[in-house]
Amino acid sequence: MYFFRLVLYNGRKSCRYGLQRFQFIIDEVFLLAKRYYELHVAGCTRQLPILNVTDKLAIAGFVILGDTEIVENTAKEMVKKIPADTEVLMTAETKGIPLAAEMARILGMKRYVIARKSVKAYMENPLIVEDESITTQGKQMLCLMDTDIALIRNKKTFLLDDVISTGGSMRALAELAEKAGAEIIGKAAILAEGDAAMRQDIIYLEKLPLFDAE
Secondary structure (H helix, E strand, O other): OOHHHHHHHHHHHHHHHOHHHHHHHHHHHHHHOOEEEEEEEOOEEEEEEEEEOOOOEEEEOOOOOOOHHHHHHHHHHHHOOOOOOOOEEEEEOOOOHHHHHHHHHHHOOOOOEEEEOOOOOOOOOOEEEEEOOOOOOOOEEEEEOHHHHHHHOOOEEEEEEEEEOOOHHHHHHHHHHHHOOOEEEEEEEEEEEHHHHHOOOOEEEEEEOOEEOO
């Protein structure tokens, strides 16, 4: 029932030990999936494994980590859509990081901001909120350290994620940015999943359907 969630969690942890281990986890997902969804985005085509997250709901697993072509192509398309006066890009770890990094590079930004999912030893007086998403079992925290708070305070900040579905993660990211004093001027994701595609307050490149569990 929760296999997909556990795979994503282990995939993130495995990144610490190298891309080869992470790729092994992704390969296992593809081998065990019985259904696939063909995604076309930014000139790329990918076969996404469809896996159950509950006994009624299944989702297509979209992972940009390690996929240079997807990251570069979607970043090029996304920078065309964001406001020209954007001063800072902000995302949450983990899967939004490569998108934000590539967009920042294209835009000539020296820094971008990452909301972390745990308080690190080097963080003094971290700012913390909670988030909940469709691929996360239970709640997680998002936090910023002092230097990142200073970077976005009173700055025109654009929020990024790889996929937006229920909107829980993006809401938490927005709450964190607002508490830090940022001026949020937009929100975007590569894919809008399910009903998120009907939202008027986000920018996205393609829709991603939800599926009945099997």
